[in-house]
Amino acid sequence: MAWNKKKQAEEAPHQRYTRTTLLIQIIMSVMAVVFIAPLLIIINYSFKTKKELYLTSPLSLPSSFQLDNYKKAFDKLNLATTFTNTFLYTAVSVLILALLCGTTAWAIARCRARFFKFCYIYFIVGILIPYQALFLPIYIIGYRLNLTNTRYGIIFMYVATGISFGVFLMNSFMSTVPIELEEAARIDGCSVFRTYFTVVMPLLKPAMATLIIMQAFQIWNDYLLASLYVSKKELKTLTVAIQSLFSAQTSDYTTAMAAIVISVLPIAILFMSLQKYFIKGMTVGAVKG
Amino acid sequence: MKRNNTMEKNMEKQYLLLVLPGLIIFTIGLIIPLLLAFRYSFTSWDGMSAEKPFVGFKNYLDLLQDPDFRSAWWFTLKFTIGNTIIQNVLALLFAVALDSGIKAQKVYRTAFFVPCLISALIVGFVWLKMFSNVLPAVNELLGTSFNFLLFGDGKTVLSGLLIANNWQWVGYWMLIYLAGLQSIPGDLYEAAKVDGAGAWTRFKNVTIPMLAPAITICVVGITTGSLKVYDLLVSSTKGGPGRASTSVIYQTYATAINGRQYGYGSAMSVSLVIVLLLVALIQVKGLKSKEVQQ
Numbered sequence: 001m002a003w004n005k006k007k008q009a010e011e012a013p014h015q016r017y018t019r020t021t022l023l024i025q026i027i028m029s030v031m032a033v034v035f036i037a038p039l040l041i042i043i044n045y046s047f048k049t050k051k052e053l054y055l056t057s058p059l060s061l062p063s064s065f066q067l068d069n070y071k072k073a074f075d076k077l078n079l080a081t082t083f084t085n086t087f088l089y090t091a092v093s094v095l096i097l098a099l100l101c102g103t104t105a106w107a108i109a110r111c112r113a114r115f116f117k118f119c120y121i122y123f124i125v126g127i128l129i130p131y132q133a134l135f136l137p138i139y140i141i142g143y144r145l146n147l148t149n150t151r152y153g154i155i156f157m158y159v160a161t162g163i164s165f166g167v168f169l170m171n172s173f174m175s176t177v178p179i180e181l182e183e184a185a186r187i188d189g190c191s192v193f194r195t196y197f198t199v200v201m202p203l204l205k206p207a208m209a210t211l212i213i214m215q216a217f218q219i220w221n222d223y224l225l226a227s228l229y230v231s232k233k234e235l236k237t238l239t240v241a242i243q244s245l246f247s248a249q250t251s252d253y254t255t256a257m258a259a260i261v262i263s264v265l266p267i268a269i270l271f272m273s274l275q276k277y278f279i280k281g282m283t284v285g286a287v288k289g
Numbered sequence: 290m291k292r293n294n295t296m297e298k299n300m301e302k303q304y305l306l307l308v309l310p311g312l313i314i315f316t317i318g319l320i321i322p323l324l325l326a327f328r329y330s331f332t333s334w335d336g337m338s339a340e341k342p343f344v345g346f347k348n349y350l351d352l353l354q355d356p357d358f359r360s361a362w363w364f365t366l367k368f369t370i371g372n373t374i375i376q377n378v379l380a381l382l383f384a385v386a387l388d389s390g391i392k393a394q395k396v397y398r399t400a401f402f403v404p405c406l407i408s409a410l411i412v413g414f415v416w417l418k419m420f421s422n423v424l425p426a427v428n429e430l431l432g433t434s435f436n437f438l439l440f441g442d443g444k445t446v447l448s449g450l451l452i453a454n455n456w457q458w459v460g461y462w463m464l465i466y467l468a469g470l471q472s473i474p475g476d477l478y479e480a481a482k483v484d485g486a487g488a489w490t491r492f493k494n495v496t497i498p499m500l501a502p503a504i505t506i507c508v509v510g511i512t513t514g515s516l517k518v519y520d521l522l523v524s525s526t527k528g529g530p531g532r533a534s535t536s537v538i539y540q541t542y543a544t545a546i547n548g549r550q551y552g553y554g555s556a557m558s559v560s561l562v563i564v565l566l567l568v569a570l571i572q573v574k575g576l577k578s579k580e581v582q583q
Contacts, residue, residue, distance in 0.1 A: 016390070017390060017392075020389075021389055021390050021391055024386050024389050024391055025391040025392065027386070028383075028386050028387065028391060028397055029397075031383070031401075032396070032397050032400040032401065035400050035401050035403075035404065035456065035460070036400050036403075038404075038415055038416075038419055038423075038456070039403065039404070041419070041423055042415060045418075057426045057429070057430070058422045058423045058426045059423070059426050059427070059430065100310055100311040100314070101311065103307040103308070103310075103311070104307065104308050104311040104312070106307065107304040107305075107307040107308045108308065110304065111300075111301060111304040113301055113304075115305075116304070116308065119308055119312060122312075122315075122320075123311075123315060125320075126315065126319050128513070128565060128566055128569040129319075129323065129562055129565055129566065130513055130514075130517045130565070131319065132517040132519060132538055133516075133517055133538070133558060133561045133562050133565055134319065134322045134323055134326060134558060134562065135538065135541075135542070135558075136326065136541060136542075136545050136546075136551070136554050136555060136558050137321075137322035137323065137325040137326040137329070137555065137558065138318070138319075138322045139546070140322070140325060140329070140336075140551070141317070141318075141321060141322050141325060145317075156314065156318065157318055159314055159318070160314045160315055160317065160318020160319055161318060161319060163311055163314065163315045163318075164315070164319075167311070191303060192300055192303035192304060192307070193303060193306075193307075196307065217406060220408075221406075221407070221408035221409070221410075222408075223408060223409070223410045223520045223523065224519055224520060224538075228546075239408050239410050239411075242410065242411065243410055243523065243524060246414050246524050253418060256414065260407075260411050260414070260415070263408070263411065264406065264407055264411070267406050268403070268406055271406055279464060279468070282461070282464060282465055282468075283464070283465055283468040283469075283503075
């Protein structure tokens with residue numbers, strides 16, 4: 001809603017461009033440069049040779065365009081494996097989350113039995129307690145149920161820790177599903193399941209896109225859970241591999257900078273292409289109406 | 290009538306089947322660990338042996354005496370309060386500035402937002418290099434002599450971490466405030482103007498009350514986000530220098546996973562959970578009561 005209104009505001013600006021606006025524009029430009037600078041410096045570093053790192057100023061540009069650091073990062077991160085792992089954990093977790101949170105939130109919104117009201121509050125507890133606060137028992141239970149060092153184990157945990165927010169998010173979208181359609185389907189003899197999968201789920205696609213991008217960015221960037229759950233080399237994620245690269249190479253960090261660029265790129269691309277949904281997910285509850 | 294009842298029961302069963310998988314996963318993955326933390330916190334379990342000797346409240350009494358635990362909480366609280374204030378103020382200022390009719394609003398929005406897409410682990414490393422290499426080079430360039438080695442001294446490490454964390458998150462909360470600002474109907478401002486309210490009065494009496502839901506979300510989000518700080522520290526300060534930047538989770542990790550004191554570590558986790566729940570309840574209650582009813 002807010003973004004539609006924003007568009008109107010852009011078309012017919014209610015404020016005139018005064019001297020104050022110009023001053024604000026200048027201040028914000030300086031701030032924007034300050035915010036972007038570290039990112040540019042990372043990219044700049046990632047193209048420097050080891051020699052340039054020691055001999056030239058961190059602010060100078062690399063003398064030639066070379067991809068050596070990227071090649072090195074590719075090997076040192078064991079990128080073929082870690083990238084696939086991270087991608088797999090993220091993709092499977094968010095798809096399961098989209099499916100589960102959709103069904104759960106819908107059932108909670110539609111069924112009036114008291115148990116479902118209780119369920120909602122039960123799930124919300126998980127938003128108030130971030131999993132990081134419970135990392136120790138989460139590690140212990142994973143260890144005892146043989147979930148550690150398995151692919152399904154870490155995916156299970158990402159789903160379990162993401163479900164609270166997912167249900168909350170999906171629940172806030174339920175008012176966009178017209179109940180008349182569901183009733184019509186039911187009169188036609190559809191079961192609850194069929195109603196959900198044929199009528200409701202297609203309407204929830206924007207909500208699911210929102211959920212998927214919000215969770216994908218969390219899981220892709222997660223370090224604590226991944227570092228606790230996987231120690232086997234062939235199961236490691238990008239952030240875990242990057243951390244070992246950071247601690248192993250404190251002096252020659254051009255490779256680490258290339259690794260950073262590699263790990264940020266996919267999520268940046270995902271964000272750029274799904275920006276609209278991302279912002280919708282962030283602002284749930286922040287805007288009235 | 291009877292048929293209707295059985296049909297409703299049948300439907301309820303189907304709804305239940307839809308909720309059940311999520312409920313089970315959530316219970317195993319989060320609620321049971323929560324209960325386990327409480328249980329283990331009353332034992333002196335070392336994480337390996339089969340028996341978990343019951344010690345009553347000993348762990349909690351020890352925690353109160355433990356200087357390392359106290360300093361971890363002290364750091365975490367300072368970090369949290371600093372973040373909550375700085376991030377809220379900056380995010381709101383940025384949002385108001387972007388909403389003031391400046392050109393190319395989208396460009397600024399993206400510039401401030403992008404850092405939050407990066408993993409906190411990477412942010413820690415980037416600022417480690419910023420403080421140790423890049424900013425001293427800026428000093429050289431400008432001929433100034435600011436002390437940028439913030440992570441090297443126990444007195445400045447907190448400000449260094451606050452800079453890193455705010456760099457990462459200000460844009461995120463700014464977007465939430467921006468969405469809130471843009472949802473405020475323009476006629477409210479017009480009405481205030483007609484009544485002779487100045488810019489500051491309009492901000493105080495129209496903008497802030499109308500932003501209340503966004504403020505609730507941002508304050509609660511920043512507080513919980515700061516209380517759980519860990520990833521940022523792993524790659525930047527490693528809890529140091531000394532113990533100057535050891536957070537509660539960092540300390541719990543060191544005690545339980547490295548020090549093999551699972552019982553004692555569980556008591557630390559429980560303390561954090563209790564604080565998180567209390568803070569969330571107090572903030573939601575306090576802030577909700579200030580929200581305007583529409």
